Amino acid sequence: MTEPDTAPDVHTSPPRSEVVLLDLIDGVATVTFNRPDAMNALDIATKDLLLATLRQVAEDPAVRCVVLTGSGRAFCVGQDLREHIGLLAGHDDSLWTTVPEHYNPIVELLLTMNKPVIAAINGVAAGAGASFAFAADLRIIVDTGGFNLAFAGIALSCDSGSSWTLPRLIGMAKAKELLMFPRTVPADEALELGMVNRVVSAEELPTEVGELARTLAAGPTMAYGAIRRSVAFSAGHPLSESLAQEADQMAVTGASQDHASAVAAFIAKEKPVFQGR
Numbered sequence: 001m002t003e004p005d006t007a008p009d010v011h012t013s014p015p016r017s018e019v020v021l022l023d024l025i026d027g028v029a030t031v032t033f034n035r036p037d038a039m040n041a042l043d044i045a046t047k048d049l050l051l052a053t054l055r056q057v058a059e060d061p062a063v064r065c066v067v068l069t070g071s072g073r074a075f076c077v078g079q080d081l082r083e084h085i086g087l088l089a090g091h092d093d094s095l096w097t098t099v100p101e102h103y104n105p106i107v108e109l110l111l112t113m114n115k116p117v118i119a120a121i122n123g124v125a126a127g128a129g130a131s132f133a134f135a136a137d138l139r140i141i142v143d144t145g146g147f148n149l150a151f152a153g154i155a156l157s158c159d160s161g162s163s164w165t166l167p168r169l170i171g172m173a174k175a176k177e178l179l180m181f182p183r184t185v186p187a188d189e190a191l192e193l194g195m196v197n198r199v200v201s202a203e204e205l206p207t208e209v210g211e212l213a214r215t216l217a218a219g220p221t222m223a224y225g226a227i228r229r230s231v232a233f234s235a236g237h238p239l240s241e242s243l244a245q246e247a248d249q250m251a252v253t254g255a256s257q258d259h260a261s262a263v264a265a266f267i268a269k270e271k272p273v274f275q276g277r
Helices: 044-059 081-089 094-112 128-134 162-170 172-180 187-193 205-217 221-234 239-254 257-267
Strands: 020-025 028-033 065-070 074-076 117-121 124-126 138-142 146-148 184-186 198-200
Touching (some): 020 044, 028 044, 065 074, 065 128, 065 205, 074 128, 094 128, 094 221, 117 128, 117 205, 124 128, 128 146, 128 162, 138 187, 146 187, 184 187, 187 198, 198 205, 221 239, 221 257
Parallel strands (some): 074 124, 124 146, 138 198
Antiparallel strands (some): 146 184
16 A cells, blocks of 8 residues: 655646636635625626536535635625626626526535535625625634625515525524615624624634634544534424434444544544545
């Protein structure tokens, strides 16, 4: 048997002109919105590349944890309204097909991929950008950041899963209030409401997210995926069905290599090394 390669697992980012960047280092895939001059607004090109990138990381066994973040002073302000206005004037059908073709599969990937997702919210997150953050397992936000559920402000319903994720984070009554009366919810209030897990300074964000992502990437990835599925399932099913789902996921993870390794390490009083399978 050959010795494992000890060099870090590094995939180089695409050129900086790309509207979505991907870095993979030691099992952590960082997906970055890269339209800083537009506050990372979502035009068609960005949505196409984001969806393709998330599909790639979801399927890549080398990816053990995903970090979603933005470049510049915003996380993502949602739909690119400049492009939207042009499409509206031209009566372009892509205005409305973008929800099932882009937003829905993006959010479904964020919520269901078999690995944990962290949103590193480096600034304002609005509209679909806020919804993408809500779809992550953990949200770390800078103290100057905030959320704005801007949909009703331009006479639109909510999308990108916000009707599903936001009530589960903060309760139905507060979710409807923020959706019907859009305003920017600052970081400290977001923490108090349960919209985020931590508030940090801009200087602290890379370190905080990096440590958390590395911890998750070194953990039992299959078990994390099973936990994600079980929690999501139980949110919409009665107790008996939720217990059955837990039993199914326990059987899957119980047959995993990680579980066998962890039990052996426990008996040997050693620290387990997880492979994510």
